[in-house]
Amino acid sequence: MRLNLLLCTVAAVAVAGVTLVQAQVARPQTPAPQQQGPVEVEIDQGVIRPFQIAVAPFSGPNGSQVTTVIGDNLRRSGFFEPMNPSSFIETGLSLQNAPNFPQWTQIGAQAVLYGSVTPRADGRNDFGFRLYDPYRQCQLVSYNFTATPEQWRRISHKIADVVYQRMTGESGFFDSRILYVAESGTGLNRLSRLAIVDSDGADPQFLTDGNEIILTPRFSSKPDEIVYMALGKDYSRIYLYNLSTSRRESLGEFDGQAFGPRYSPDGTKVAFSIIRGGNTDVYVMDLRTRQLSRLTSDPGIDTSPSFSPDASRIVFNSDRSGTPRLYVMNADGSGQRPISRGGGSYTAPAWSPRGDLIAFTKSQGGRFATGVMNADGSGERQLSSSYFEEGPSWAPNGRYLMFARQTRGGDTNLWMVDLSGRVIAQSGYQGRGSDPAWSPLLADTPMQLGRAQGPDSCPS
Known part of the structure; x- marks a missing residue:
């Protein structure tokens, strides 16, 4: 069972109980044009001729x-x-x-x-x-x-x-990494491990041993700090994890089940959902004071909060209208309003680091799609569609998305698509994996910063 279905099932049960074959980048094989003007690559509408x-x-x-x-x-x-x-x-x-x-x-x-x-x-x-x-x-x-x-x-x-x-x-x-849930084995021997890999799929490393079910790993604005949810035999916890020191810290015990964490842009807060008293609502914790604030209180299931880059707003998923849709609210919980306007179910929203777009997963007519819309819900467009896909995560430049895709009766792998929808391929990592999270660009330490070697002679 995939991530969003699992989270919604967990929430619904609690309420009821009142407790790329590797794909290649599509590129037409056309002769190179004879260039007459300045060198430039136009990327706003996608590139037809590489x-x-x-x-x-x-x-x-x-x-x-x-x-x-x-x-x-x-x-x-x-x-x-x-x-x-x-x-x-x-x-x-x-x-x-x-x-x-x-x-x-x-x-x-x-x-x-x-x-x-x-x-x-x-x-x-x-x-x-x-x-x-x-x-x-x-x-x-x-x-x-x-x-x-x-x-x-x-x-x-x-x-x-x-x-x-x-x-x-x-x-x-390119100088970034992908956090994801690595999957291996079948049936009772199925393992779920937190893993990390270079942006091109090289050097995969496991961060957990498979004794827990790992869900929703996410990066902070610092590329060495992450947050994720772990399900053990008799517990569920949200952990903060430092990739440089391997230090793991629990956010604490909650009155209810907490899940779906995500950092604020400055890394000082974590937003997540808690199933409590028959409701599933969005909360935010200040990591400095450990103060917890409730942001939603609707009887519906409110999940998957994601901050805008300026931290002034949060997009989240809610079924309060009967069908999962996307909503936006101010960071203090005020001004809650729906933004998704089409048919089908919307889940897994993720605000672009550029602030202009919100990515999402949409299911309709027996298929799943990865799409984007403007922050006000206008301009919705589909970038990728398949038998099953979910959980888009933005590249640090806001031009690409990585998501998990499963073929009918097959494995789940990591895929990438650009904002034009014309560049789509399985990621360089060939193993089974789901719920990817793209890191910010990595820090330059300990390497020396690059140095320009004299002025460029081509006018921009």
């Missing part, structure tokens, strides 16, 4: 792995198509020299990225790179990161973020 970028092999230790990760990141965004290296005419590019521009325009490259990994005397490596527009024959960006050799994968993500931002004007999202 941008042809030549990612030349990086030299030095781990250079080939760095090249692969950068190319895979850019391809996964749906806006770029890294070119086949066998088509490259010029090889052995050096950071000391500009590329031979005609040899890149000849093969249709709209941008050229190359770099090197250079060991330092202090045991760290310099990861330098340059990005050029071969048609205008100018440099788009030149950067250097300094980090330990073991951090090559993170640096690869950060380089991809710099390229993505320079080419699209939007912040990147």
